[in-house]
Amino acid sequence: MAWFRREKKPVEQPTPPEERRVRTEGMWTKCEACGQIIWKKDLETNWNVCPRCQHHFRLSAVRRLELLLDDGQWVEHDGALESTDPLEFVDTRPYRERLREAQQKTGMADAILTAEGRLQGHPVLCCSMEFGFIGGSMGAVVGEKVTRAAELALARRLPLVIVSCSGGARMMEGAISLMQMAKICAALGRLDRARIPYISVLADPTTGGVTASYAMLGDLNIAEPGALIGFAGPRVIEQTIRQKLPEGFQRAEFLLAHGFLDAVVHRKELKSYIASALDFFLA
Amino acid sequence: MDANDRKREIEQLERDVETLRRLVHKDAQTEAELERLRREVAELRREFFEHLDAWQRTQLARHPQRPYTLDFARLLFDHFSELHGDRAFGDDPSIVTGMARFAGRPVLVVGHQKGRDTKQKLARNFGMPKPEGYRKALRTMQLAAKFGRPIFCFVDTPGAYPGVDAEERGQAEAIARNLREIMLLPVPILVTITGEGGSGGALAIAVGDRINMLENAIYSVISPEGCASILWRDAAKAPQAAAALKITANDMQQLGLVDEVVPEPEGGAHTNHEETARILQEVLSRQLAELVRLPPAELLEQRYRKFRRMGQAFRESYAVQARG
Numbered sequence A: 001m002a003w004f005r006r007e008k009k010p011v012e013q014p015t016p017p018e019e020r021r022v023r024t025e026g027m028w029t030k031c032e033a034c035g036q037i038i039w040k041k042d043l044e045t046n047w048n049v050c051p052r053c054q055h056h057f058r059l060s061a062v063r064r065l066e067l068l069l070d071d072g073q074w075v076e077h078d079g080a081l082e083s084t085d086p087l088e089f090v091d092t093r094p095y096r097e098r099l100r101e102a103q104q105k106t107g108m109a110d111a112i113l114t115a116e117g118r119l120q121g122h123p124v125l126c127c128s129m130e131f132g133f134i135g136g137s138m139g140a141v142v143g144e145k146v147t148r149a150a151e152l153a154l155a156r157r158l159p160l161v162i163v164s165c166s167g168g169a170r171m172m173e174g175a176i177s178l179m180q181m182a183k184i185c186a187a188l189g190r191l192d193r194a195r196i197p198y199i200s201v202l203a204d205p206t207t208g209g210v211t212a213s214y215a216m217l218g219d220l221n222i223a224e225p226g227a228l229i230g231f232a233g234p235r236v237i238e239q240t241i242r243q244k245l246p247e248g249f250q251r252a253e254f255l256l257a258h259g260f261l262d263a264v265v266h267r268k269e270l271k272s273y274i275a276s277a278l279d280f281f282l283a
Numbered sequence B: 001m002d003a004n005d006r007k008r009e010i011e012q013l014e015r016d017v018e019t020l021r022r023l024v025h026k027d028a029q030t031e032a033e034l035e036r037l038r039r040e041v042a043e044l045r046r047e048f049f050e051h052l053d054a055w056q057r058t059q060l061a062r063h064p065q066r067p068y069t070l071d072f073a074r075l076l077f078d079h080f081s082e083l084h085g086d087r088a089f090g091d092d093p094s095i096v097t098g099m100a101r102f103a104g105r106p107v108l109v110v111g112h113q114k115g116r117d118t119k120q121k122l123a124r125n126f127g128m129p130k131p132e133g134y135r136k137a138l139r140t141m142q143l144a145a146k147f148g149r150p151i152f153c154f155v156d157t158p159g160a161y162p163g164v165d166a167e168e169r170g171q172a173e174a175i176a177r178n179l180r181e182i183m184l185l186p187v188p189i190l191v192t193i194t195g196e197g198g199s200g201g202a203l204a205i206a207v208g209d210r211i212n213m214l215e216n217a218i219y220s221v222i223s224p225e226g227c228a229s230i231l232w233r234d235a236a237k238a239p240q241a242a243a244a245l246k247i248t249a250n251d252m253q254q255l256g257l258v259d260e261v262v263p264e265p266e267g268g269a270h271t272n273h274e275e276t277a278r279i280l281q282e283v284l285s286r287q288l289a290e291l292v293r294l295p296p297a298e299l300l301e302q303r304y305r306k307f308r309r310m311g312q313a314f315r316e317s318y319a320v321q322a323r324g
Helices: A040-045 A061-068 A095-106 A140-156 A171-193 A234-241 A252-257 A267-282 B003-023 B028-050 B054-061 B069-076 B118-123 B131-146 B164-168 B171-182 B199-203 B224-232 B235-245 B249-254 B273-292 B296-309
Strands: A028-030 A037-039 A074-077 A081-083 A112-119 A122-129 A160-166 A198-206 A220-223 B078-083 B095-102 B105-112 B151-157 B189-198 B210-214 B218-220 B260-262 B314-316
Touching: A028 A040, A037 A040, A061 A112, A061 A122, A061 A160, A061 A267, A074 A140, A081 A095, A081 A140, A095 A171, A112 A140, A112 A267, A122 A140, A122 A267, A140 A160, A140 A171, A140 B314, A171 A198, A171 B171, A171 B199, A171 B218, A171 B224, A171 B235, A171 B296, A198 A267, A220 A252, A220 A267, A234 B164, B003 B028, B054 B189, B054 B218, B054 B224, B054 B235, B069 B095, B069 B105, B069 B151, B069 B273, B078 B131, B095 B131, B095 B273, B105 B131, B131 B151, B131 B171, B151 B199, B171 B199, B189 B199, B189 B273, B210 B249, B210 B273, B218 B249, B224 B235, B249 B260, B260 B273
Parallel strands: A122 A160, A160 A198, A198 A220, B105 B151, B151 B189, B189 B210, B189 B218, B210 B260
Antiparallel strands: A028 A037, A074 A112, A081 B314, A112 A122, B078 B095, B095 B105
């Protein structure tokens, strides 16, 4: 018997660390609200809503359109528009690099898609924002695409639906981002006076310059449950007043109670809600 | 060398020339020599103020002695009489509005108002409006439009107030509505960014037919400090952020976002309110004369096109993937 020396080789080689993982890793996710462990496939088939607590997870711009438009079909407009980095902005990294990375990650040119399709039979123009693209921020491209969508809606008398999901104006395009707010609101003003329906859907989160321009100007402003909606972000407010904010502050239900939303609508009912609104406006 | 050192050095030179003038025996040759020195120092001073960087201009734009709306109301207009309240919630002292006369013509004055000492600053909420301020501005601007009166806006705010009550009363909605509705008011609107053009809180009363900017004013989507703390994760990087954001009047003109940069008296607007107002008055008079000639429909069309053309920083070059 070998007391001091190991005589036999170990029976099998241990798994190298890079292969040491549970086979189901990445297939489960934890609900941010109730902590429920959810099978990712289940979450996807359930419209990215937690089956237990109904917490609404974020949706990609494409997935949103698939859920809203008939047969998941549409024609995209202005998909080729991309930013020219007008300020040649560099912070800790060049903005150009951030843009390229976001494009690779999302497969989109910028943070919004404009789609023409049908919503329960109603022909509509629908803009859908992508939070995964630099926080869904609005620069020259988002501003131009929303403006063009409003102008096209006006020219063809199509109802406009915009699903916002954005941290606000894009810092890296400076005051150019800011002026998009004025430009978009000018176009929405014409749409308003021409009595063409515009429905604004506010998803989590909608803050800053997006809320302070098109997201609050719908004939109907409707939000998903629990969506964070505001002008200033909660952290900025906490820094200003140096107090903790109350639970539920700036959530969709809070805005509803304060009179700034027409309704808070569950994701699964969103499409039929918009359709009935369009019936009301147009039928 | 630090800019303040440089400024102190120039001031020292100015004092030296003065001392020399008092000390030396006056004859034609020394007089000429002194005059030459004086002019050289003046040139250095002019050059210094011409080449201020974005952060230095930010300091000037925030200078507590800078002329504010009520100063302009007194210096540029006659018979200013203030209008209060939004007819819904209250009166916001950080935006003042009032009827006035501009070269005899009845007009409306609207602008942010900051305070100079601590008490005033608190009373004016540091020039940061709440929703009722924006709603008051819109209400009085609609009143002006109803009676065909031109509107003069003076913009100087760190931004819309980021507080609980402002959110509860719909800060975002108030700003958004102003943007849409002011765009459609069929009277001339002349906007001057006089100090800090702080993001949406500035833009909410900065939509118009002519956008002017005082030489040392700034206009930005976010404060340099805010940008620095988000992107650099360090508020002390504000000077870098100020440069990167391109916030000065010259930057804004190069980007095509403002029409005219209005020169300030040497040393900045705070050194001489009367002179600042005199220079601005010439610009505003000329612009108003151009605008009152236009029929309302043409005025609105030009205003729409003006904002429509702004910030076209995109190209059609992305290879779109098939979707949908």
